[in-house]
Amino acid sequence: MEYPFSKIENKWQKIWNERRIFNPDESGPKPKYYVLSMFPYPSGILHCGHVSNYSIGDAVARLKMMEGFSVMQPMGWDAFGMPAENFAIQHNSHPRITTEENIAVMHEQFDSLGFGFDWDREISTCRPDYYVWGQHLFKKLYEKGLAYRKKSWQNWCDSCQTVLANEQVENGRCWRCHAEVEQKEMEQWFFRITKYAEELLDFSKMIDWPERVVTMQKNWIGKSEGTLVRFPLEEGEKSIEIFTTRPDTVYGVTFMALPPEHPLVQKWLAEEPDNAELHEFCHKVINEDKILRSAEDTTKEGIFSGRYCLNPLSGHRVQIWITNYVLMDYGTGAVMAVPAHDQRDFEFAKKYDIPMLLVIQNPEQNLSLETMQEAYIEPGINVNSGPFDGMPNEEGKEAISRLIEEKGFGKTTSTYRLRDWGISRQRYWGNPIPVINCPKCGVVMVPDEDLPVLLPDNVQVGKTTANPLLSVPEWLEVKCPQCGEDARRETDTMDTFVDSSWYYARFTDPKNAKMPFDPEKTNYWMPVDQYIGGIEHACMHLLYARFIGKFMRDLGWLEADEPFARLLTQGMVLKDGAKMSKSKGNMVDPGYIIDRFGADTLRLFLLFASPPDKDSEWSDDGVMGAFRFLNRVWRLIESNLEPIKRGLKLSPDSSEISASMRDLRFSTHSAVKKWLEDSLERMQYNTAIAAAMEHLNNCVAVKNPEALSEAELAVFAQACAVLPKMLYPYAPHVAEELWQMLGHETLIHEDGLPEYDERHLVRELVTYVVQINGKVRGKLEAAPDADQEELKTQALEVDNVKRSLEGWTVKKVIVIPGKMISIAAGK
RNA sequence: GCGAAAGUGGCGGAAUUGGCAGACGCGCUGGACUUAGGAUCCAGUGGGAGCUUCCCUUAGGGGUUCGAGUCCCCUCUUUCGCACCA
Numbered sequence: 044m045e046y047p048f049s050k051i052e053n054k055w056q057k058i059w060n061e062r063r064i065f066n067p068d069e070s071g072p073k074p075k076y077y078v079l080s081m082f083p084y085p086s087g088i089l090h091c092g093h094v095s096n097y098s099i100g101d102a103v104a105r106l107k108m109m110e111g112f113s114v115m116q117p118m119g120w121d122a123f124g125m126p127a128e129n130f131a132i133q134h135n136s137h138p139r140i141t142t143e144e145n146i147a148v149m150h151e152q153f154d155s156l157g158f159g160f161d162w163d164r165e166i167s168t169c170r171p172d173y174y175v176w177g178q179h180l181f182k183k184l185y186e187k188g189l190a191y192r193k194k195s196w197q198n199w200c201d202s203c204q205t206v207l208a209n210e211q212v213e214n215g216r217c218w219r220c221h222a223e224v225e226q227k228e229m230e231q232w233f234f235r236i237t238k239y240a241e242e243l244l245d246f247s248k249m250i251d252w253p254e255r256v257v258t259m260q261k262n263w264i265g266k267s268e269g270t271l272v273r274f275p276l277e278e279g280e281k282s283i284e285i286f287t288t289r290p291d292t293v294y295g296v297t298f299m300a301l302p303p304e305h306p307l308v309q310k311w312l313a314e315e316p317d318n319a320e321l322h323e324f325c326h327k328v329i330n331e332d333k334i335l336r337s338a339e340d341t342t343k344e345g346i347f348s349g350r351y352c353l354n355p356l357s358g359h360r361v362q363i364w365i366t367n368y369v370l371m372d373y374g375t376g377a378v379m380a381v382p383a384h385d386q387r388d389f390e391f392a393k394k395y396d397i398p399m400l401l402v403i404q405n406p407e408q409n410l411s412l413e414t415m416q417e418a419y420i421e422p423g424i425n426v427n428s429g430p431f432d433g434m435p436n437e438e439g440k441e442a443i444s445r446l447i448e449e450k451g452f453g454k455t456t457s458t459y460r461l462r463d464w465g466i467s468r469q470r471y472w473g474n475p476i477p478v479i480n481c482p483k484c485g486v487v488m489v490p491d492e493d494l495p496v497l498l499p500d501n502v503q504v505g506k507t508t509a510n511p512l513l514s515v516p517e518w519l520e521v522k523c524p525q526c527g528e529d530a531r532r533e534t535d536t537m538d539t540f541v542d543s544s545w546y547y548a549r550f551t552d553p554k555n556a557k558m559p560f561d562p563e564k565t566n567y568w569m570p571v572d573q574y575i576g577g578i579e580h581a582c583m584h585l586l587y588a589r590f591i592g593k594f595m596r597d598l599g600w601l602e603a604d605e606p607f608a609r610l611l612t613q614g615m616v617l618k619d620g621a622k623m624s625k626s627k628g629n630m631v632d633p634g635y636i637i638d639r640f641g642a643d644t645l646r647l648f649l650l651f652a653s654p655p656d657k658d659s660e661w662s663d664d665g666v667m668g669a670f671r672f673l674n675r676v677w678r679l680i681e682s683n684l685e686p687i688k689r690g691l692k693l694s695p696d697s698s699e700i701s702a703s704m705r706d707l708r709f710s711t712h713s714a715v716k717k718w719l720e721d722s723l724e725r726m727q728y729n730t731a732i733a734a735a736m737e738h739l740n741n742c743v744a745v746k747n748p749e750a751l752s753e754a755e756l757a758v759f760a761q762a763c764a765v766l767p768k769m770l771y772p773y774a775p776h777v778a779e780e781l782w783q784m785l786g787h788e789t790l791i792h793e794d795g796l797p798e799y800d801e802r803h804l805v806r807e808l809v810t811y812v813v814q815i816n817g818k819v820r821g822k823l824e825a826a827p828d829a830d831q832e833e834l835k836t837q838a839l840e841v842d843n844v845k846r847s848l849e850g851w852t853v854k855k856v857i858v859i860p861g862k863m864i865s866i867a868a869g870k
Numbered sequence: 871g872c873g874a875a876a877g878u879g880g881c882g883g884a885a886u887u888g889g890c891a892g893a894c895g896c897g898c899u900g901g902a903c904u905u906a907g908g909a910u911c912c913a914g915u916g917g918g919a920g921c922u923u924c925c926c927u928u929a930g931g932g933g934u935u936c937g938a939g940u941c942c943c944c945u946c947u948u949u950c951g952c953a954c955c956a
Contacts, residue, residue, distance in 0.1 A: 254875095258873080259951060265952090286955095460952095651882090668896055671908095724886095729882095819890055855936060857936055863937090
């Protein structure tokens with residue numbers, strides 16, 4: 044017989060909703076706990092990854108409810124973005140319609156799983172009551188100089204009239220129409236995340252972030268300390284600014300390396316329209332595949348610009364080269380090349396026969412330029428370096444940097460790999476940037492009273508690949524708020540990462556129509572105590588959210604320095620070792636599993652399959668195992684209901700019980716102890732569930748409860764009675780039902796965590812293992828606190844130990860209290 | 871190439887502080903029961919042998935230790951991240 048999961052699950056979902064146990068406010072006496080799982084894109088199809096992810100969040104939430112917290116676990120929809128736009132195109136519909144339909148479907152699926160979301164707080168990023176505040180935030184960023192427009196190079200597909208991401212470019216061609224992709228300089232909106240780079244490197248406010256994610260963010264931000272140096276051009280007023288981490292080699296600079304995108308190069312190109320060679324080279328490099336161009340084994344290429352600059356320290360003439368191996372995005376977008384001491388520069392100089400200059404000598408073995416096969420990058424002594432000759436180069440770094448600063452040639456500084464966040468998207472389905480471009484006034488912000496800039500509905504997606512917003516004149520054409528003349532709206536929409544960079548705060552006050560959120564409410568709930576999501580968001584989303592969080596703090600909107608105190612990065616659900624995906628055809632439909640075995644079984648299986656932060660392997664048989672387990676618990680309690688209820692009224696503490704019942708009592712208390720540790724401290728739900736399974740096996744071993752003495756019956760009853768609580772965070776419906784069957788009027792979380800008694804964890808006798816030279820040779824029973832000398836003697840008396848020691852001399856005997864006796868013996 | 875993590879039965883995984891390797895689940899083998907089930911219950915299940923005993927076993931090799939899956943060194947493999955970062 045299968046337990047009636049379907050009836051039970053409906054029943055408890057209804058009760059939880061009626062009693063509003065998932066809808067906390069700020070007024071209660073309990074301490075708050077904010078659990079947030081990353082909100083999904085509403086694809087319309089629930090997959091096992093969702094179930095796994097949100098089962099973890101729900102386990103956290105329910106455990107914290109049992110622990111006595113007022114738990115808030117909100118849910119919403121990351122509803123803007125290209126997938127939603129493409130979905131609508133495929134279904135020949137409008138993204139607003141398909142998105143709302145998908146949300147309705149997924150909402151229902153979440154409900155059928157019994158997740159404890161506070162649906163009163165539901166938000167959807169594509170609804171104006173949410174995105175109006177994103178526009179508001181944009182204006183605040185603009186006011187503070189943190190949103191700005193600049194030209195930047197983009198992959199442009201002329202036939203699709205759209206910008207492409209690096210991964211949408213395949214061998215220099217558009218992934219869609221296969222037209223050649225060109226590089227185009229375009230005006231784009233950016234958020235100045237780099238202003239917070241230094242603070243984003245401070246992870247001290249994060250209690251429990253995985254080391255992996257912290258390392259990834261540190262690498263992503265990529266701070267490096269060095270010196271900014273200006274090399275004046277030989278002709279004209281200008282200079283080339285470079286950043287170097289090796290100021291000790293400045294005297295060794297023999298050429299400058301600039302990328303073709305560099306503004307100076309662009310200027311020279313304009314000045315020399317007839318220099319075909321130069322134009323051709325620059326055009327070629329700029330349009331090289333960005334991924335290929337930055338690959339390690341790409342051949343270094345360059346062209347001499349015919350111009351020189353001057354080394355500010357030595358006064359030497361320095362050739363200026365245009366190359367393919369310098370990145371415009373990093374540092375100042377220009378490199379001082381020291382071929383003798385940098386391998387890349389060395390290779391380049393060899394290839395193009397550029398002079399080299401040795402400025403660091405190897406103290407071990409004299410180097411000479413004629414014989415060097417590679418750049419010398421080890422420490423050494425400065426030579427050919429004017430006043431710094433003879434100085435160890437590590438000292439030289441500091442001394443030369445100081446001189447540069449004193450003479451006004453540059454300064455000591457840090458640069459970051461982190462780049463400003465480009466948020467412009469030439470797409471329809473996103474939050475409109477609240478800007479009007481006026482031919483007279485330039486960039487004008489849409490006044491507050493005109494917000495939100497509503498996304499017009501009357502567009503036809505898919506009819507043109509260009510931004511559909513261009514095809515809505517009544518939306519596009521407006522009067523300038525400043526001068527009243529004809530102007531046009533900004534047609535770029537915002538990156539969806541903008542929507543998700545502040546949603547955690549909106550959840551604390553999701554219906555506020557007057558402001559993004561009321562600081563009083565937000566400060567009550569923030570920071571998020573436990574954030575849960577995929578590792579793939581380690582750098583982008585999590586960094587953007589931290590940045591906007593800090594910005595909102597600086598605006599005075601909230602107090603928390605960091606939005607997410609704890610982070611758990613959950614693993615993926617794999618099938619046959621591979622990620623489940625439509626293209627591989629290895630998807631499992633959670634809906635089918637719920638219908639056939641129930642939500643509790645599905646949730647339990649996914650949590651039991653592996654620790655939450657590790658990938659797990661889907662297994663149909665594993666689902667059956669989870670289902671069998673729940674049925675066994677059900678049968679144990681249902682078939683012994685009367686004796687258990689009777690036993691619960693009796694005292695289990697009498698010593699007049701059999702040894703096997705003492706073992707069962709021990710099992711109860713030790714299982715609860717392990718369960719509490721694994722559930723709350725270690726967040727290792729698979730072993731917490733294993734502890735419950737093991738304890739169930741011990742309970743089931745009691746064959747005839749009717750024959751037990753009163754004290755024994757009490758032990759048995761208590762043993763069975765902890766099971767519903769141990770199930771609750773992982774299989775909540777069946778847990779509540781069993782709890783009610785046992786006669787309780789409360790809901791489980793109201794009654795609190797299961798408890799154990801240390802007194803029942805003390806055993807009179809334990810098994811000591813006797814080892815000889817690390818090999819188990821015997822066992823003996825003794826009290827856990829038995830006298831050590833006594834134990835040594837006993838150990839040597841064990842038959843098998845005696846036999847094994849024949850012809851050997853005992854050299855040392857070590858007693859590990861309560862565990863083992865280790866004998867070291869030799870011939 | 872650099873950085874990080876990992877490698878344990880037929881499978882998913884456990885071993886938290888250096889202390890009986892393989893908890894728990896799946897699968898498999900044998901048995902019981904039978905209203906014949908995707909049921910339940912009992913026993914067994916790392917490999918090997920001369921089977922109450924012994925040997926081998928945590929990717930491979932070495933080391934430290936009374937004792938190593940765990941610590942150290944080398945090698946291999948896998949996964950992830952970064953990748954001409956000046």
